[in-house]
Amino acid sequence: MFTSEAELEARLTAPSQALIDDMAKSSGDLMILGAGGKMGPTMAVLARRAMNEAGRASDKVIAVSRWSDPRQAQILEDQGVEIVAADLLGDMDFAELPDADDVLFMVGAKFGSASQPSWAWAVNAVMPDRVARRYRDSRITTFSTGNVYPLVPVTSTGTTEESAVGPVGEYAMSCLGRERVFSHSALTRDTPVSIIRLNYAADLRYGVLYDIADPIMRGEPVDLTTGHVNVVWQGYANEVTLRSMAHASKDVFTLNLTGPEILSVEKIATRLAEGLGKEVTFTGEAGGPCLLSDASKCFDMFGYPDVSAGQLIDWQADWLARGLPTSGKPTKFAVRDGKF
Template sequence: MPPASLADLEERLSRPTPAVIEMMSQLPGDILILGAAGKMGPSLARMAKRASNEAGTPRRIIAVSRFSSPGAAEEFQQHGIDVITTDLLSANAVAYLPHAPNVIYMAGMKFGSTGQESMTWAMNAWLPGLVCERYHRSRIAAFSTGNVYGLVPVGSGGSREEDALNPKGEYAMSCLGRERIFEYFSQTHGTPVSLIRLNYACDLRYGVMVDIARQVWNGQPVDVTMGYFNTIWQGDANALSLLSLAKAHSPAWVVNLTGTATLSVRAVAHTFGRLFGKPVQITGTEAPDALLSNPCRSSVDLGIPLVRDEELTEWVAHWISTGGESLGKPTHFESRDGKF
């Protein structure tokens, strides 16, 4: 059954899997989450807290962010998560953070990066160096992106972790810079690191499927030039990301995190048209390449996502057709020039 309310959605996004609970029973120490107030951070932090409690290994889950939205910090606190309000780029902010044996790095800048290139590089490439210096003795799971690969032929099965990287645009290049910094400190300090190339998480309030579904629902044309994509239910992305903490090692371990299928924008749009009972307008023609990732390593080492693409499609359709809220943050997955 699809989530029936916002409370139900939040509960499912943060519901730990048995594998996460088992890992938390073995993982010692507190978990510090940097950049925790983004789209994915709140539910990931709650899953870490719930899994730790269910495993019988209580620990502090510490969420660090500017918490610029009203009530954002309180949302964490009501679930038993400690909060630290700070701008990580401000002088000595990282140095004053508490020690933690486990760090999840979620800080970064994507949307609005065009026109703010220097800020993008500072956030995506300089800040990781500060974090690595401060937490060189900790275990770190750091979020990256599939954008570091660039576009690949649709029939290729998606980019693999060992493929040559070809980032397009300053956002993707700065994300590669972030990876290189983590790799450098992992090699020179022996810091255990996992690099998570996420591509794309879907909450029912945002995500590539949500973008397509809302265009169909609103009678807007769906551009199929970027004709194919990967996606993963955010609850699964949370679980697999937490599991990557146990895979962190030196040199850094890299993993693609996404769903198991290559999805067609055109086909998904027509599925939503059928579910909504609405006509579908298509514009453009599918390009021969797209931003695609191969999830084989994740499937073998972390596990297969529990929510199937067909199920996620039905959930998104139900959410939108019943008036579920939107975060109003399109993914811009259709961007082919690397500008966000």
């Protein structure tokens, strides 16, 4: 259990020996575009710590964002991360960005994409073309989402990397557009590319587990219409992402990244309520298709998460019972029509 954000941050940014060993096999600077988001800060510090322990202290970790929260930028700088302030969606010349051997693209537009679809496409598909042109000679690893797949029956094992895509809504379609743009760079410029289809990472301050706990804490029913989910510890998600950089290829390396279990929302809610010492009620009926991914390829390559779903649920309940900080950024995992 954790008693502070500092303890959580320390756990999220502690590199495994496997990550250190992988980092030791590479060299050069790493640039993270969109490093100011939910996962970016811990990703940057984890990379810095792993590179230090791998004997790569002279290689830079460069974190690029608008940095609307200067405090967060200062924290990263204190950890040895180089900070670059830039509005990537503005009119800036991408040639002004530093060179880097590895580029991790974490920029994304999700919430508001239904009401402002042009903005979603500009961020999720147009910007990647500018990045791909600027860093044609680098290795590029880009985040995508399991939303590029269709909803599937809960009796299935989930979609695999070989499953047909079927994005629903502007957000999911524009994320598939992002994949296609980077894949085109691999095809036409031989740029090595890795695509990470993630759903859903949790770090206790935000995530699906928090979203399920929120109505319990407010004395409201938990909606079971979206009755099953995938969840993965953010520390594992960060590690796998950084280790995936080495697998970037002009043939495009694609990886589903999530937890190994198909979890029942009702069972999650019941366990969270027990940990919170509260009653739980439900509305809606489970059983319909859900967004579920099969990450067997990920586990074969990188091993299973070091934090089980049960432990993560218990951590979440304890975190909230202690009144520790949350981000106020919902995942909206229960959205079924693609309108975010």
